[in-house]
Amino acid sequence: MLLWLLAGQATAMESVQVQLRWQHQFQFAGYYVAKEFGYYADAGLDVTLLENGPGQPSSITAVALGQAQFGVANTGVLTAFARGEPVMAVASIFQHSPMAWVVRADSGIHNLHDLVGKTLMSQQPREQVAELLSPFVLEAIPLESMTWVPSRFNIDALVNGEVDAFAGYLSNEPYVLSRRGVPFVTISPRTYGVDFYGDLLITNSQLARDNPELIKRFRDASLKGWRTALENIDGTARLIKAQYAPQKSLDQLRFEGEVIREMVMPDLVTIGHMNLGRWSRILELHQQLGLIPPQASLDGFLFQPKVQAPSSPVWSWLAAALGLALLIAILVIYQFMRLNNRLSREIGKRQEIEKELRSQAYTDPLTGTGNRRALMEVGHQRFASAVREDRPLSLVMVDVDHFKRINDSYGHDVGDLVLRHLGDLLHQAVRSSDFVGRLGGEEFALLLPDSGLEAAMATARRLKSRMVQKPFELNPHESIAISISAGVVSRQGADSCFEQMLSRADQLLYDAKAAGRDQICRESCVSCPLPKLPNDPKVRPFPDLGDRQKS
Ligand SMILES: Nc1nc2c(ncn2[C@@H]2O[C@H](COP(=O)(O)OP(=O)(O)OP(=O)(O)O)[C@@H](O)[C@H]2O)c(=O)[nH]1
Structure with missing residues (x-):
């Protein structure tokens, strides 16, 4: 397994050729160190450093032709670039030319x-x-x-x-x-005043476009090699003598190292740094020499991988914390809005229910008229207003005659329908400002603001007329004529509360009943003539005791 892993690692190494400018010497120290110290291997690169010499193609040509991925060259690479050769500068190792x-x-x-x-x-x-x-x-x-x-x-x-x-x-x-x-x-x-860069690391511009990550890996490992090499010139000199240039004396290699260190200036400049202004000046001087045409530019000459925003752990944590806080805030706001909406809907629903309940509390479910509680509340309000404004207020109490017999004869359900029918007729007989309420059973009341006794009597009569005109339809062939008794009162100066009116109306209704039913009793117990029942064979007069008793 271990062997397999090692083999896998070996095959994963990317092979890279570097064409040096000249024969092995301290001039290429950084590359040797990067190779010998394993910096290239760490970057997944298997690097071969190719010597150069008289009569051989230049490193620029080797890189342009793709014979080597990288090369060490001087600023002559700029003229090759200006000629259109696919070469570019990756890093300037020597800040000054030696x-x-x-x-x-x-x-x-x-x-x-x-x-x-x-x-x-x-x-x-x-x-x-x-x-x-x-x-x-x-x-x-x-x-x-x-x-x-x-x-x-x-x-x-x-x-x-x-x-x-x-x-x-x-x-x-x-x-x-x-x-x-x-x-x-x-x-x-x-x-x-001529200050050219010295040795440069160059590459093929097509390769840089296709595989910028490789360029970056090689560059970074090489620059690391250079830092190490210049930190220990003696050790580097020994390495070069042992591995690359045995013909050179250690003394010479050390001398080279000291001079090159002055050219690289590692204490002042980040190794590899390139300044566009300096390159512009170098280009200009080449143009003055007639080596490069005047219209040439540096566009595409310098390798510039996309710079990633520096992300220190602190900033990363801060950004993550801010992001998290924002997310939490959004969730809280979202949750809050959801709850708020739900609450609003709840409140709306409750208000609806309350309204409904309130309406139910004041409405008689069978007939849709007001109930006793509503009658009492409205009665008190209207009575107070009438007193305050000294305006008339009348009350008509209505009771179906012999209603028990309807229930007994036709059933309770029909009785309900009769009560509903009467409720409709009551509503039709009054104005919108009047109040219709069911006191209970088959007993109803009409509260008529701004109506005196006569107007109230007229309303009661109108009701009776409507009942005559619209008898209760048992079925399409049979209707039931129902009679009512009524007591009509108007507010009197002596009345101190609504109940007094109610009490008098109740008494008058009782009187009407006592007087034989199917009549209206007003104050002073004046019994009023009521319209005769219609002479329609379809309409069965009620109570029709004989028929029912027979059956
Ligand atoms: N169908 C139905 N009947 C009801 C309702 N409320 C009360 N009743 C009935 O109405 C009848 C009232 O009977 P009574 O008080 O004797 O009055 P009445 O038969 O109309 O006789 P008088 O009022 O004296 O003419 C009772 O049988 C009650 O059960 C109701 O909501 N629906």
Whole structure:
């Protein structure tokens, strides 16, 4: 299982080729350390570092052709990019270029102007040494005013006096010349305001588009390697001698390391940092040299993976806590609104029920008229108003004659229907401002505000007339004529409460009954003539005792 896991891990490693600029030396220290310290392996990368040398394609070409995913190059990569080659800069390892003109101390050459008419040995093509050429342009020294000899990468030409100046590396030629006891002078482009980046990590731009995550992984591991390498130059030098450059002395590797450390400036600049402003200036100087067309830009030249917002644990926790609080608040508000809605609905329902109950409490369920309680309350209110405003108020008490017999003859249900029918007739006989109530059983009352005794009598008579006109229909072929007795009273000055009116009306009703029923009794017990029953064979006069008794 363990073997399988290890095998799986090995196969999961991504193979990466890195084309170095030159032969193994301290110049590539960070990559060696990243490989030997396992930084690449930690990033899932199996890295091969490819040496370079005279006559071989440049690292820029190797990367552009896809022969290597990464390369170490100088700013010459910018001209390749401007030509349309698929290359781009991933990180600048050297904040300053180590290239400088190296001259013999006894040459009498101290500055650029002293080089006019001299022979200079330099790498080809020119874009490889743009930082050494730019100072001439800035100093208005025509490049044609000097003789150019292609480099053989050997300082002997300078030592022998074959050439007057040698395009060298501060990390290399000064050491070699010192060892050989040849006094020398270096002329740095920086003295003339030309400050190019030195070694860069480059990649293929198509690869960067397709697999930016790979680029990032390799870059981060390499930069980590560089940090480690420069923290311990001696140890790194030993590693390089042991693993990569046995022909170099430790002393030389240490020297290289010290100079390169000055170029990388790890204490001042984050290793790998690239500044767009500096690149713009480098581009401009290349354009002045005619190496890059004027319209060229840096768009797409710098590798810039999408930056993720920094998320410190504190911020993450805070954001999570805020999110949670917001969620809880939303839930609480939602719950509150739900409860509120439910409560509102509950209250509405209760109000409906209360209204219904109140209505039921004041309504006679059978006839839909007011009940005794309603009659009493309305009676008290109307009586008080009438007294206060000195207005008339009348009361008519109505009772169905011999109602018991209806129940007995037709059944209780028919009796109910008769009572309902009477309720309807009572409503039809009065105004909307009048009140109709059932006192109980077959007894009803009409409360008539603003009606004097005569008007009340007229209402009672109207009721009787309607009862004659609309007898109770037992079925389509048979109707029952019902008679009522009534007592009619009006408020009198001596009345102190509604009950007194009620009592008098009750007495008058009793009188009407006593007087033979089917009549209205008003104050002074005047019995009033009532309309005769219709002479309709369909309508059975009631009580029709003979018929019923017979049956
Ligand atoms: N169907 C029905 N009958 C009721 C209702 N309330 C009371 N009654 C009946 O009404 C009858 C009233 O009888 P009584 O008090 O003798 O009065 P009456 O028969 O009308 O005789 P008088 O009033 O003297 O003309 C009783 O038999 C009650 O049972 C009701 O809601 N429905």
